[in-house]
Amino acid sequence: MNINLNRSQFQAHPYHLVDPSPWPISMSFALLIMAISAVMYMQGFPFGGYLLNLGTILVATGMSLWFRDVVVESTYLGHHTEQVKRGITLGIALFIVSELMAFVSIFWAYFHSSLTPAIEIGGTWPPLGINTLDPLAIPLLNTILLLSSGAFITFAHHALIKGNRRSAILGSILTIIFAVLFTALQYYEYAEAGFTIADSIFGTVFYCSTGLHGFHVIVGTLFIGVQFYRLLQHHITKSHHIGMEGAIAYWHFVDVVWLFLYAFVYLWASSGLL
Amino acid sequence: MSDTAEAQSNYLLQTAGFDARFPNTNQTKRCFQNYVDYNRCINAKGEDFAPCKQFLKAYHSLCPNAWIEKFDEQKENGTFPASFEP
Numbered sequence: 001m002n003i004n005l006n007r008s009q010f011q012a013h014p015y016h017l018v019d020p021s022p023w024p025i026s027m028s029f030a031l032l033i034m035a036i037s038a039v040m041y042m043q044g045f046p047f048g049g050y051l052l053n054l055g056t057i058l059v060a061t062g063m064s065l066w067f068r069d070v071v072v073e074s075t076y077l078g079h080h081t082e083q084v085k086r087g088i089t090l091g092i093a094l095f096i097v098s099e100l101m102a103f104v105s106i107f108w109a110y111f112h113s114s115l116t117p118a119i120e121i122g123g124t125w126p127p128l129g130i131n132t133l134d135p136l137a138i139p140l141l142n143t144i145l146l147l148s149s150g151a152f153i154t155f156a157h158h159a160l161i162k163g164n165r166r167s168a169i170l171g172s173i174l175t176i177i178f179a180v181l182f183t184a185l186q187y188y189e190y191a192e193a194g195f196t197i198a199d200s201i202f203g204t205v206f207y208c209s210t211g212l213h214g215f216h217v218i219v220g221t222l223f224i225g226v227q228f229y230r231l232l233q234h235h236i237t238k239s240h241h242i243g244m245e246g247a248i249a250y251w252h253f254v255d256v257v258w259l260f261l262y263a264f265v266y267l268w269a270s271s272g273l274l
Numbered sequence: 275m276s277d278t279a280e281a282q283s284n285y286l287l288q289t290a291g292f293d294a295r296f297p298n299t300n301q302t303k304r305c306f307q308n309y310v311d312y313n314r315c316i317n318a319k320g321e322d323f324a325p326c327k328q329f330l331k332a333y334h335s336l337c338p339n340a341w342i343e344k345f346d347e348q349k350e351n352g353t354f355p356a357s358f359e360p
Contacts, residue, residue, distance in 0.1 A: 123307075123356065
């Protein structure tokens, strides 16, 4: 007599119909607060800064609690069938495409400003008086760090698929270390650069593009960090780890965006090379 | 236009002509370039060098007067966004 319960005995489909949850509505309010308070802060309205902090905390908390529930539903309750995995994988891919479009808009602004430089900045790019960063110094090192971290996380992934736990852990640790080094070096560059975000359109597009990228590096590092923690906690198997694969895809996306940034914002626009 | 003797003036009326470097309707860059080139010309050859006047006439024809005033003000303050080094 078969006493094992099989999904097909109580569900005539492979999908996961989720239980009611407070996180979607909570997140929508949190995001609304964050968006409005960001505008308030930037336009100098009273309490804008405090509300922005509140909004950010609410969004981060909402995300944590929602993702925590997803981990419970998958790892502990077993609701992630192959079909569910496919759906989530597609969802992550489409999310990355939407992030790509955000970068497209920033790059559009960059090329609009740099290919036909306005007469107000002297008709040249970079504008007269802007001391650009040496692209062969820290930016080159950062390129190497990101490319290497991409290699490390791929190594970790392959090790994971083969069931090699030690190498998967080692690869993940190295990825995170290099990611943190990149962030630290970018912070140093920001502190020591000879121009600010307020220094003409150049400053604006430079810090908006590299800043948006840096934010994605931090998010990507956290994403990998969470998956690394789950790896340590034995949540992950060698054939079921879509969260890890999502983190890896996101990380490669971040790496590719950096390559475009390095080529067009650092190399092409440096005073020495143009 | 009356044909009296006083109306016969000594002015030569001509436009700035066509410059193939700036083929489009928006002539902003051309105005700017001529202002820059005039100043580079007088820096290199002196204010009395006659061929520099070509640039002067071009930018006075092409640029809005408000822009010329702004450029001159920036030049005096040392904040003009281009270099006048020839």
